[in-house]
Amino acid sequence: MFALYDLAAGPLFAFSLSVFVLGMGWRVLRFLLLAKRADPAALKGFRLVWAIKSIFRWLVPANITARENPLPTVAGFVFHLGLLATALFLQAHVILWDQAWDISWWTLPDEVADYLAFACLGAGAYLILRRLAAPQVRALTGPSDWLVLFLSLAPVLSGVLAYHQWGDYDTIIALHVLAADLLLLIAPFTKLSHVVLFFVSRAVTGSDFGKRNVGAW
Numbered sequence: 001m002f003a004l005y006d007l008a009a010g011p012l013f014a015f016s017l018s019v020f021v022l023g024m025g026w027r028v029l030r031f032l033l034l035a036k037r038a039d040p041a042a043l044k045g046f047r048l049v050w051a052i053k054s055i056f057r058w059l060v061p062a063n064i065t066a067r068e069n070p071l072p073t074v075a076g077f078v079f080h081l082g083l084l085a086t087a088l089f090l091q092a093h094v095i096l097w098d099q100a101w102d103i104s105w106w107t108l109p110d111e112v113a114d115y116l117a118f119a120c121l122g123a124g125a126y127l128i129l130r131r132l133a134a135p136q137v138r139a140l141t142g143p144s145d146w147l148v149l150f151l152s153l154a155p156v157l158s159g160v161l162a163y164h165q166w167g168d169y170d171t172i173i174a175l176h177v178l179a180a181d182l183l184l185l186i187a188p189f190t191k192l193s194h195v196v197l198f199f200v201s202r203a204v205t206g207s208d209f210g211k212r213n214v215g216a217w
Helices: 002-009 011-038 048-059 064-068 070-089 091-101 110-133 143-163 169-189 191-211
Strands: none
Touching (some): 002 011, 002 169, 070 110, 070 143, 110 143, 143 191
């Protein structure tokens, strides 16, 4: 398992990260080209203030969709917050970045990261049950949606198991890194691309709404 971990944390991670960065760059460029083709005026006179307002209203959240669907909105935000916070600010993760590329940043206390991971798993369980129980959501859920959801939860679940040393640690930590590699690898080609495209699309839409004086929505 040590060899598998070294492979997953070394060459496979570097490859997956490269695919993620290049793939997301391609998705952003493609989005901007399609937006320009559909509405040439949308990108002209870009208004940063309105773009930020639109992004902020969706991140708070302070939008119509959130007000009409409070429980799914809370679950979605907890899920995303737990996933991103543990991925970016877990001390063990930042240490790996520091060792590999000599860069580091602020980290969460391990106890806080652990609570966030459990909250993420709880929110993920709710989202799974909602997809199964709500007919309107179940009808819109395809195999790729299930794949993305389970692959998003896999690094968190395996990370919790490894942190608490529930099970064989060497096997679980290797699977944890492999799950993270796979998530990075598929992100640009699935709905996971919204981790970047959300900000781009909201910025373009918010700027356009500002020019049309219809508010940040």
